[in-house]
Amino acid sequence: MYNPGLEAAPPSASLPACRLETLSPTMPRILPRPEHTVSRKDIDADALKVLYRLKNHGFKAYLVGGGVRDLLLGRKPKDFDIGTDAHPQQVKKLFRNCFVVGRRFRLCHVRFGRKVVEVSTFRRQAPPEEGDTLIRRDNTFGSPEEDAFRRDFTVNALFYDIATFSVIDFVGGLEDLQDRVIRTIGDPAVRFREDPVRMLRAVALAARLGFTIDRDTMEAIRFLRGEIVKSSPARILDEVYKILRQGASRQTFQMLHDAGLLAYLLPEADQAIAEQGERLLGSLARLDDYRNAGLAAPEELTNSLLMGTLLVPLGVPLRRAVAAAASRRNEEPETADERLDVAAEMAALGADNGDEAGASERIPLVLPFARRDLDRLRLVLAAQGRLREVHTSPKVKHLLAGRGYLEEALRWMEIHGGVQGQELAAYWRGLDLEVPAPAPVTEGGVPGQGEAGAPRHTRPRRRRRRRPRRRPGSSSSTPVPSA
Incomplete structure (x- = not known):
């Protein structure tokens, strides 16, 4: 039985020395409007409405995440996410079409027909529960700096400020974007243990953008690939569907195979690729x-x-x-x-x-x-x-x-x-x-024939007789006359 990648080192194995990013807020790198290519005409009109309404009511309003990254790369973003210092209930008061969703992450979905603009409050990195490396809840509000440092990759932590039309970078994402590199924010071993799905996202993002994965990040993926089984299978399946929709699934699955992750996600697919088929x-x-x-x-x-x-x-x-x-x-x-x-x-x-040798090491x-x-x-x-x-x-x-x-x-x-x-x-x-x-429906709610054909003889519905309502204070039993 083919059993690829199951010889991975246990989670406790020590990783090689890697570049560590400080997780304390620093002075950001700010690009004014003349020095970047993000234009409001490329931002969705409904997302602009949300940004301006938040700004006009005194809140900070940033375009965040992959939308800023794609605009700087000259690509069309698939969605526009917004970060703000307004709390979810404050956002809900500003938009009648707003719905607060999520358990692990409390998010605001502002709906415009079938379109959804996602609004999230700035958060800071929440420590994992005692005895657990996974972060299961992350609803601790914070500042824009703290929100940038809690994100997964440097290229996904760029902000666009609608008030000044400037791009804000706290984590070196602009440099990595220029070098076309996918790099985690902070120690990759820590970040992947916090959320193992990030390993899958790193590979998918590199394949879709044509980027390379940072050496330290790639080594952490190979060492910790077995941690992916701790993730929710539903989340993994959702990520797989996203990969198949993004237009770079062939390259992504090849990279997942090379990194050893595919053996834990879909062993049959990993075996098919290994056999050069x-x-x-x-x-x-x-x-x-x-x-x-x-x-x-x-x-x-x-x-x-x-x-x-x-x-x-x-x-x-x-x-x-x-x-x-x-x-x-x-x-x-x-x-x-x-x-x-x-x-x-x-x-x-x-x-x-x-019953196969070595198969009991990982499930x-x-x-x-x-x-x-x-x-x-x-x-x-x-x-x-x-x-x-x-x-x-x-x-x-x-x-x-x-x-x-x-x-x-x-x-x-x-x-x-x-x-x-x-x-x-x-x-x-x-x-x-x-x-x-469909066949036309008669007045009685029974399908019948059209005008050209003779109507069907249907049995009339029998009305159910209902008992009269009892009057307040009346007794259900018949009173017995006194002697």
């Missing part, structure tokens, strides 16, 4: 090409499509789809493996085989793939055969048009079907099929 990496590359070509927004790539892109090359859900297609043709699957239940297979992903995560996404993926895969039958009857075409998963099936065909799949998807979209209308 291009099936998985090719599938991820096709998804990246589709995403980077602008053919779909990140939110249009559903979890089912992402799950299939990652897992179908491993042969997990595809076997069940083949078995389902064979059963419709009254054929028996070719092998017993094709009869395997998908839910059991997916639950087994990342499971450990204890990889079991990613909690949602059953509804798995069922949706099975429908998408099963529809591929019918979508290739362009000469099918008009009735079947209209039935397919009424399926809620048709758009996902066409996207799958565009991503993984090659030139022929793209032509077939264009053919189906060009048919302009009407979705079958």
